[in-house]
Amino acid sequence: MQALVIVGHGSHLNPGSSDPAFSHADTIRATGAFDEVREAFWKEEPSFREVLRTLESEEVFVVPLFISEGYFTEQVIPRELRLSAWDPEDWDSDGTDADHVTVQAEDVDKTVHYCGPVGTHDSMSDVIVERAKTITDDPDVGEGFGLAVVGHGTERNENSAKAIHYHADRIRDTNRFEEVKAVFMDEDPEVDDVTDFFEAEDIVVVPLFVADGFHTQEDIPEDMGLTDDYRKGYDVPSEVDGHRIWYSGAVGTEPLVADVILERADDAGADLADAIERVRQRTENDGAASAGD
Structure with a gap:
């Protein structure tokens, strides 16, 4: 057994x-x-x-x-x-x-x-892309889109950032998206400034978190400027600084x-x-x- x-x-x-x-x-x-x-x-x-x-x-x-x-x-x-x-x-x-x-x-x-x-695991890169497909309702999403993979980031565990960079690098190498960046909540480059890092008008933002909670449902949407109060909700996509932000929520779901x-x-x-x-x-x-x- x-x-x-x-x-x-x-x-x-x-x-x-x-x-x-x-x-x-x-x-x-x-x-x-x-x-x-x-x-x-x-x-x-x-x-x-x-x-x-x-x-x-x-x-x-x-x-x-x-x-x-x-x-x-x-x-x-x-x-x-x-x-x-x-x-x-x-x-x-x-x-x-x-x-x-x-x-x-x-x-x-x-x-x-x-x-x-x-x-x-290498297959988590596929899950991140699948998350981008789901949130945009586009199985071919990629051309003309930027992809931001979001991690928590912490000085207490350097491997926390390594995992985010690892998948961002793997997805970038597929040339599916116009741009792929790793961004973080608690270290640079910060998700607060996500629109500064992309030229693409459309940006899919995928948090590499296991579950939705305070960070993914409250902190990140407010930090990116999708809403000034998470309790009011926000549009998907949301217009921020001349970009359309497609925010997906935690990849682990x-x-x-x-x-x-x-x-x-x-x-x-x-x-x-x-x-x-x-x-x-x-x-x-x-x-x-x-x-x-």
Whole structure:
């Protein structure tokens, strides 16, 4: 038997923080690829510390629903799962290329394949583009458009910015968009000045965040000048400084993230049959239907 555990941060303040984890788990559960699928959180129940004890499977694939490598993926999650043999050096990563490490959770006698975070997987670049398609209702979006990939940014974790630059660089290399920039909330270049960084009249802004919350629903729209009060809402697109801003909200809510979670598990050796392809087809179709509503 094999199990999948999707681990997220959760929040006592933002009730929607855990929604993406539950949604993507439901999508994956429907494929039947795993005998068991569980969600676990740092700030909500079920907790990291207890989740392995709820499983009957002896082989477990743990996928962090986090954007970047850092304190939570390298210290908190392994500690709470009691992965005693875990060493961050085993990922052999420069901040964006963690893959997986197989260790024993000896207190529950399970083999755990601990995967790198969803946010640094190459397929997340596809999700960002999918988000741009969804918000513009244009499957061919790119020509004449700029794309801003937004991260939090923090001096406490240099890898936070690395993940944003990584995907911006990968998408830029496809030459799909006229311009692609990485911008941030708490470091330069700042999202407040997003229109200063683009010549394109149309700019798609995609926050590389797991869930919608204070930052994506309140801070970023106000910082960009879409509204002076998030409670009043804003238009999509909104006119700002001679540009049209197409603001998408958190990328982690895009249905295609379920595909990235599966790809992380697949990279770690999970027996998935055709589950990835079925999820990709389903989520792309769901996204196309949503865009047409």
